[in-house]
Amino acid sequence: MELSIIIVNYNTCRLTCDAIQSVLLSVTAFAYEVIIVDNHSTDSSVETITKLFPEVCLIKNEENVGFAKANNQAIAVSSGKYILLLNSDTIIKPDTLQVMVSYMNEHPKVGASGCKVMLPDGSLDKACKRGFPTPSASFYYLTGLSKVFPNKARFNMYQLTHLDPDQSYQVDCLVGAFMVVRRETIKQVGLLDEEFFMYGEDVDWCYRIKQSGWEIIYYPYTSIIHYKGASSKRKPYKIVYEFHRAMYLFHKKHYQERYPLVVNLLVYGGIVLKLLLAMMQNARKRLR
Incomplete structure (x- = not known):
């Protein structure tokens, strides 16, 4: 098994089904598995996914345990050489899995990689290539100085807007909506920190991955669409x-x-x- 694809679902039945369908339409030269973790949805998610996609592994939680813990549950039962965290509100291209796995196979020093993430309006989801939120980077971002000087590296240490989004780079962190992580890396740095309920667990994971000496790469030669915030609109x-x-x-x-x-x-x-x-x-x- 080359790749384990993990999707956490919480009351996003239609979007999750669309995400699964886009995965199943992938063209790959390797075997992969799809693991869905349902965080106690109150819509028809469990019944619909079970009926439409009997081939996927479905974990049904009795409560909403959060994004980090749900992903960890799936990682624990997965068998792939690589783990892909994929948001339920995303659509991948037919070549996305092949492009990213091929890249990881060719670059053994890379612990995690992510592709270009696009929003439905065609703009870049800037979270797909970021720097760490140091006090200075956060200050420049929150005060708007990063927008005033979008091409200055000093003021854009967080969103890295000064970097060409069509070129590949080593970055500090990727977005949990699409992140390919090497199992060997996970064994070294550990699972996602479950203290983070949702948000921040991807940044924390990337921080630990980089601290352990692995490279983190933004690789924009394939892309996905991210219908951002779909499951977070409920509460x-x-x-x-x-x-x-x-x-x-x-x-x-x-x-x-x-x-x-x-x-x-x-x-x-x-x-x-x-x-x-x-x-x-x-x-x-x-x-x-």
Whole structure:
């Protein structure tokens, strides 16, 4: 088994079925398996997937355990040389799997790779090639300086907008919507950190992969479509909270001891302020 494709589903029945169908239409010269983890959906996901795709492995959870833990469940029962984390709200091209697996086979020092990820409007999902959210990178991003100077590397250490999206690069991190990871790498660095419920687990994983000496490559010679945020629209307050909680967890885990107290206080204060503003914005939208 060359590749294990893992899709976590939560109330996105139609999108998940479309994602599975795009996988099954792939043209490959190798064997692969598809593992679906359902996080206790309340729609018809389990019944529909079971009926339409009896060939896939379906894990049914009795509660929503989050993105990281659900993927870990699938990794534990998978058998592929490579693991592909694939979002339920994505569509891959017929050549995507072949292109990415061939690249990984030809580059044994690469621990993880990702292709170009496009949004439905044809624009690039900038999360598919990123730098780590250091305090300075986060500051330039959140204050808008990265947009003012989009071609300056100093101000774009997070989204890397100064890099040509049609060229391949070593990057800090990829997006969990599409990430091919070598099993040998996982054995060395460990599984996804289940402290992250959703958001941040992909950045944390990439950080540990790079710290262990593996290369992480953005490889844009095939692409997917990402209907971003489909499963997160169900519980906006929960999602907003988890997004900001992930920022806190990542900084605490990897940067807190590297920076002085004043920087850490500014980071944590900024996260709280951003969370409050996001909550207020959500409340205004509901009132409207």
